[in-house]
Amino acid sequence: MRTPRRRRDASLLTLGLFAAIAAAMLPVFSVMAPGSWTVQAAFLTAALLGAGLVARLCALPALVATVIELGIWVFALTALFGRTTAVLGFIPSPVTVSTVPGLVSAASEEIRTGVAPVAPGVGLAFVLVAAIGALAIVLDHVVLTARMPLLAAVGLVAVSLIPTIAIPADVDVPGFVLLALALLFLLRVDTRSRHAGSRSRGRGASATALGIAAVAVLVAVVATPLLPQPALRFASGGTGGYGTTINPNLELGNDLRQPRDVDVLTLQTDAPTPPYLRAVTLSSFDGSVWQPDRNDTVNVPDDGPVFAAPEIDPDIAVAQYTTDISVGELDSPWLPVPSPATTVTGLQGDWLGMPDNRTIVSRAGSSRDQDYEVQTSAPRPTLEQIRARPVGGSELGDAVRALPADVPAIIGDTAREITAGASSPYDALIDLQTWFRSSAFRYSLDAPVEAGFDGAGLDAVADFLQARTGYCVHYASAFAVMARTLDMPSRIVVGYLPGTLSSSGIGQERSTFTVTSSQLHAWPEVYFQGIGWVPFEPTNSLGVPTSFASGSTGSTTTAPNAPQQSQSAAPGSQPTTAPSLGNQDGPGLSSGSTSGATRAIGPGLLIAAGIAVLLLILAVPAVVRFLRRRSRLIAARAGDPVAAWAAVQDDAVDLGIPVPGGESPRRFAERLVRDHGADPDDVDLLRAAVERVSYAENALDATAGPLLADAAARVGASLRARVPGPRRVLARVVPRSLVVRPGTAAAEERERVGA
Incomplete structure (x- = not known):
């Protein structure tokens, strides 16, 4: 029996996946004119994802959910494109199946002879709707069964890039933002469901996602126009079979x-x-x-x-x-x-x-x-x-x-x-x-x-x-x-x-x-x-x-x-x-x-813009680290000792201080005071709070939250004050805690060498 939280997370993931598929399809309109096929594709995608959600809420095996989705996919395509030869209008007959190669062949001819944006005929509409439906089935299982939303994100981004590769154009900023928001929403829901017991981790993931989104959008909007223009693509063939385009390939x-x-x-x-x-x-x-x-x-x-x-x-x-x-x-x-x-x-x-x-x-x-x-x-x-x-x-x-x-x-x-x-x-x-x-x-x-x-x-x-x-x-x-x-x-x-x-x-x-x-x-x-x-x-x-x-x-x-x-x-x-x-x-x-307006940009401006973009990219890790640290301190101020302790651990990782996984909070606290000059009162306050929550499972008085946040901030400052200046700068610009998690074997070995 699914718990209410799991049911809610599954529903949110399904909704987010539908939005992400829709956003990834927006660039397709630059090569395919919207029409009835768009409504058909949206209807089929919603039906497939809805069926998968119902199957999961009923605790059906993943294989059964797949069979249900495939059945809906076949019946819906039959009803939309082959109902005249189908049994009861939606069950494919042998005659219905035999028409599929003809539809695919017609689609291939439309693509070969058409000029973007093509107004899809029956054949091309069939291929588009079928492909989008198949993509929905695959991504539904990647996101909700395998719980791999990041892999789904890679696939959706690749799909959204195909039209741009076919016909390069200016950056579709609204479409890019919608797709980014949908994918970040998927990652946020998946992360929260995996770490339901830790508010600090959930909030930290949200802050990280927001930071990445903001910087990514900024880079896309500012940097893309400064990049070299893509090579031109050329249309070929004729429109409607009557040669009303120009074929540049001597055909x-x-x-x-x-x-x-x-x-x-x-x-x-x-x-x-x-x-x-x-x-x-x-x-x-x-x-x-x-x-x-x-x-x-x-x-x-x-x-x-x-x-x-x-x-x-x-x-x-x-x-x-x-x-x-x-x-x-x-x-x-x-x-x-x-x-x-x-x-x-x-x-x-x-x-x-x-x-x-x-x-x-x-x-x-x-x-x-x-x-x-x-x-x-x-x-x-x-x-x-x-x-x-x-x-x-x-x-x-x-x-x-x-x-x-x-x-x-x-x-x-x-x-x-x-x-x-x-x-x-x-x-x-x-x-x-x-x-x-x-x-x-x-x-x-x-x-x-x-x-x-x-x-x-x-x-x-x-x-x-x-x-x-x-x-x-x-x-x-x-x-x-x-x-x-x-x-x-x-x-x-x-x-x-x-x-x-x-x-x-x-x-x-x-x-x-x-x-x-x-x-x-x-x-x-x-x-x-x-x-x-x-x-x-x-x-x-x-x-x-x-x-x-x-x-x-x-x-x-x-x-x-x-x-x-x-x-x-x-x-x-x-x-x-x-x-x-x-x-x-x-x-x-x-x-x-030329004496007219040109696309050329002065060398000085181009170099300055390139330097600005490079600095912006280099600043991404520091921005993300700042947002995550700030999120942890906010959670600590609200009374979460785990967030305050995690903030201290991240500071230690950034500065090259070992944070072994097998070391207890008490031993780690003693080492911070003895070897790295941390204030013993601040460290003891944090250590006692995290031990109480971790071992005694006693709730901490919310009024102690500001003390925890201030103590975590002071410990971090004292750790940074004891290391050389270059090390402090490196910790700010390239924070290792973004990729090296406290307690991991790789982190422990690397930090021991660095120490």
Whole structure:
């Protein structure tokens, strides 16, 4: 039969566990949109924990409680997600069980193609509710059966961190505080139930918990913003299966092969031709995968420039354009912008800019329903100027040139064969572009899949050069890799083709263009000194190939095709314009060179903040020790001699005075007076009080409490006065009593050596 105290403690632990699970699930809302699944998960968790509590109050074995909880878990999931095939609506039938793999598969597809926060469908909702219910069963037995709340705390903290790892964002302070309070409540109830006979230990645990909580919250709120920002995470796949996001990993084939074409954005521009829209830049290539850039970022201000003007040689002409973009069905952390952008205004939410490639990205936001204006400064060199410029530069680093050692011979040999007659790097690149766009190649979305080389790695490039059919990913990757074999720095851009002219834009000063999901595109860029990153268009039958006119013609570039010609991501469509020609980041630019507001913090302030955080962390043991000592003295003042005696023992441990477990209070008191200079009257008062309570079990007069507290304080002061100054400081800063308990074997051995 459970005692009233045990029943109360079990009820409180169950309530605290429910609160802790709920708090740990709050960060999930950053990746999963709340909905009916949230209510279902809360209902199932409450039912499972309630059933476990009832089983324990009825003194049922733990195994029986587990069976009951598992039964409720199965019946509830069946009623919520499989009642149409279940017996009586909640008992799973063989047909019900057979639907589970389909639900899990659907959940996997939602996770793969969704963009945070995902609105869970039936499959994903089933997996979420089932997982939370299973977690509740496990933690219920960890906390209430095994009485290991600290282990449960570790598990809940790990669960709460998963969404943050997936999509880094600012610290969710309210969620952190709620989870901390719930976990501390669990630890407090468990500690009190274990030490029900000692008020001082219970109060000491409470004071310690409060001290840890206060310092932990302070460190989280103050220190976290000063830490280096986590690497950006990138969405991939499509939303709802219609390719309405941007896949930065060059797996664009699935998006382009979607059965339905969706309008993703519209744009208006005063440029003579609509620009390509860049979203993601990929510079690192390991031979298998092109990785999106994860460079330093700057905040995008509400007004004013995001990036500094491109550093272009003075003799190069520069054109200034303005483009207004309205995003619709595009759910991506990457923002499509013409290039090279200098100013982006009108955005809602927190957005970051990458100066090295002039792209805009959000750590947790979305491009959907954004309306913004982009200012660009595009270099317009003549044919003679770009032919005279060398490629590359020491400021670029090694990533844009790196290639693995095992590059298939066909790639380098073909690149050298095609460009053998070129007299300049630009002419070599034009030769490559012309070759890819010739009749020797054919655009196809399906041929790479059928032939088994649908990718962007070296093997896929080698197969593509033999099959000579593919889509933009294969053309862009092959061009970039071949340029690197010629020792030219190259990278790939993922974004959108310019779009189709809207009928409403005909005859207006600023034309309006509509961009669809099928116009998702990839193209290569090569860096020219004094000009910047120059885009090329090798994809056969799409876009307009990059070219420049001679300065003697009176224009800086070849005249592009008329804007009213449409562009789509299908072979044989009408071209519109070449990629914007110009510098994407400018040589020598860094995050500290932008004129807009930046994320950078001055070195002096950063060092000072780091020192402050370090001192704060170092102060944690002293703060916790102070709170515990104060709690013990308060308990002693209330008439608890055990608390007063424990305070003296802790002081002795901190100062390196042995406190053996087999030594009686009388022998310990004699040693304190004889060897360490403690006042005999104070020590005798404390010793007599603790012996009376421990051996005679006589209650102590409450009026003696202040005498006990004062005596304990004086004994501690006298012990500290007899040790050297460094020892006193060490006892304050690193109090050993927090980890070394009086009477333990390890403590006795350590203290004997220290003495």
